[in-house]
Amino acid sequence: MAIFKTVRPRVLSVYQRVRESHNMLQGPGYRLFSSVQREITNCSSFAARKRSGSYRIFSAHSWYIDKSEGFGRCSHLHTSSYISNSSNTPKASRKLKEGPGLEHFIANSGLPQRALSVRELEKVSHPYVQVEDISGNGRKVYFDVYGCQMNVSDTEVAWSVLKDHGYVRATQLEQADVVLVMTCAIREGAEDKVWNKLEYLRALKKKRLGRKNAPPMKVGVLGCMAERLKKKLVEQEKSVDVVAGPDSYRDLPRLLALVDKGEAAVNVLLSLEETYADIVPVSLTTSRMSAFISVMRGCDNMCSYCIVPFTRGRERSRDIQSILDEVRHLSDQGVKEITLLGQNVNSYRDVSETNHQGLSVTKNDETQLVKGFKTLYKPKKGGLRFADLLDKVSQINPEIRIRFTSPHPKDFPDEVLYLIKERNNICKQIHLPAQSGNTRILEVMRRGYTREAYIELVAHIRSLIPNVALSSDFICGFCSETESEFQDTLTLLETIKYNFCYLFPYSLREKTLAHRKLVDDVPQSVKVERLNRMVDVFRSEATKVNRDQIGQQQLVLVEGISKRSKLHLVGRNDGNTRVIFPNVEVENDSGATEQIQPGxxxxxxxxxxSSQVLKGIPLRLTTLQAGTSDSNEQYLIFKRSESY
Structure with a gap:
């Protein structure tokens, strides 16, 4: 479908045309609010086709209405209407009366006037798309996932939506009727991988078209690249049929239905409210020992190098009850490890009005930042915070390990640290992204802290949790970084001695503050050279950290057969380090011998x-609570023996 640049001026007339039909709204006391005009004028995503003197507009707007008793909002409602381009007003009015009214724009206008749940909104019929048209009817869908754990979680949400609409899962790419690529836009290298895959899919689509009786393959791009490169994907990448941003996975059945009708399907609008709290994710794997739960979405930090706020939107948190229900559901399925996810997970704050079942909710409890840290946005107030969430989640099943990622260093009040220390099933592992070891570079990055404040936080954490495993993120070659400033990053790696690090050369991202106001002036060759030096320093220090663990007794959650040898098993310890050990029978707590199983x-x-893994000898099967107590006691004995 072509995108007509001339459509936007015509859309300005929609406001007046729609006002003429405002009386079609059901229920007294409603009138269109002026933000409708702004919403139409500023719409960021639409496709139009000129057909027989009219334009058909496909878009996803949030429509605002001014109720007599206050403001109401119908969000995530999809519009699809005919807009006459005729200057003949009577004729236009006549067509307007004969055609769709305003109730087609506001999908719940014919329902009782109350706030609708998201599930109810999903059941409202899509204008111009019949209910049977959005059914998958057994079509096979294949997911190709790139990027972070959040993308894995999002893919499970998208799969849940499509499964509910009659799609089935393809295990092989060649079997698929629909291929959905979950993308990452955090760095250029991540996007390059996706572009290469799209080239391959273009060739695969052509090959499919050459087969007799073979249905055409549909390709969709989901996630952060979809929002960032929507125009390029639709206009230039002709092999892409569907483009859906991180907040539009509910819309996938409708978008795929539009493709079947020969229309291009794009929905990349960001939401201030979407958390997918009511959707139960469906795992992409048959054996489910571990699981991810997205507890919040978006980021308000606006670091100068980061595109996440532009692709994922503002921060919003799920209500705590929906999270606890999902944890219970996973516990019933036998899951042994749960990771709480969010772009800024420890800034979680549930300010919903749902029944919190006896939890103490404060209205004026302002965010308390770590000493020496600051933020660009106004501190949040009220509701339930991350400490409340971590507390309640860890109580559901003491035999389930709890992890969380990715946090910001500013959001680690002592109440969170004490919970990690005291609860056996909350892993003693903290991801603490530093990004740089130089104070000036941190300021240019808008991180909100100095090198000294970061080191002080690490010392405080280790004073409370002596055996904590720390990981971090670092960027080298950021705008204007000098050699001496880069040396500060190397010395920070040597000082902190991380268990894990994720190290990257800087990659300029459009829309970010760095793209608008800074100069990417460090040559690529210098970035690569600095990256190699960072890796060398990290591995050297990590080797020492892991060597210090020799002789310790550790609790390991078994994942399965090692990739290197069928005679060995692999699992992860409390600090998330891989541990490899022989696949032999061991004693359980009752004294009988058993074969070790995943989980x-x-x-x-x-x-x-080594710098990456630990190796050991299996001693006995145990439980999380008993094994953690034994490991902690043995760790203290081991550390005391080191002091002599």
Whole structure:
């Protein structure tokens, strides 16, 4: 479908035309609010086709109405209407009366005037798309996932939506009727991988067209690249049929239905409210020992290098009850490890008006930042905070490990640290993204802290949780970074001695403050050279950290057979380090011998190490609570022996 640049001026007339039909709204006391005009004028995503003297507009707007008793909002409602381009007003009015009224724009106008749940909104019929048209009717869908754990979680949400609409899962790409690529836009390298895959899919689509009786393959791009590169994907990448941003996965059945009708399907509008709280994700794997739960979405930090706020939108948190219900559901399925996810997970704050079942909710409890840290946005107030969430989640099943990522260093009040220390099933592992070790670069990055404040926070964490495992993110070659400033990053790596690090050369991203106001002046060759030096320093220090664990007894959650040897198993310890050990029978707590299975907790004596993994000997099967207590006691004995 072509995108007509001339449509936007015509859309300005929609406001007046729609006002003529405002009396078609059901229920007294409604009138169109002026933001409708702004919403139409500023719409960021639409496709139009000129047909027989009219334009058909496809868009996803949030429509505002001014109720006599206050403002009401119908969000995530999809519009699809005919707009006459005729200057003949009577004729236009006549067509307007004969055609769709304003109730077609506001999908719940014919329902009782109350706030609708998201599930209710999903059941409202889509204008111009019949109910049977949005059914998958057994078509096979294949997911190709790139990027972070949040993308894995989002893919499970998208799969849940499509499964509910009659789609089935394809295990092989060649079997698929629909291929959905979940994309990442955080760095140029991540996008390059997606572009290469789209080239491959273009060739695969052509090959499919050459087969007799073979249905055409549809390709969709989901996630952060969809929002960032929507125009390029639709206009230039002709192999892409569907483009859906991070907040439009509910709309996938309708978008795929539009493709079947020969229309281009795009929905990349960001939402201030969408959390998918009511959708139960469907795992992409058959064996589910671990699971991700998205507890909040978006980011308000606006670091100068980061595109996440532009592709994921503003921060919004799920209500705590929906999260607890999902944890219970996963517990019933036998899941042994849950990771709470969010772009800024520890800034979680549930300010919903749902029944919190006895939890103490404060209205004026302002966010308390770590000493020496600051933020660009106004501190949030009220509701339930991350400490409340972590507390309640960890109580549901003491035999389920709890992790969380990705946090911001500013949001670690002592109440969170004490919970990590005291609860056996909250892993003693904290991701603490530093990004740079130089104070000036941190200021240019708009991180909100100095090198000294970061080091002080690490010291405070280790004073409360002595055996904590720390990981971090670092960027080298950021705008204007000098060699001496880069040296500060290397010395920070040496000072902190992380268990894990995620190290990257800087990649300029459009829309960011760095793209608008800074100069990407560090040559690529210098970035690569600095990256190699960062990797060398990190591995050297990580080797020492892991060597210090030799002789310790650690609790390991078994994942399965090692990729390197069928005679060995692999699992992860409390600090999330991989541990490899022989696949042999061991004693359980009752004294009988058993074969070790994925999902078992096992005590392992560490005998060898490298910068990446630990190796050991399995001792016995145990439980999380018993094994953690034994490991903590043995750790204290081990540390005391080191002091002599």
């Amino acid at each position: 078992d907790y096992i005590s392992v004596m560490i005998t060898d190490s």
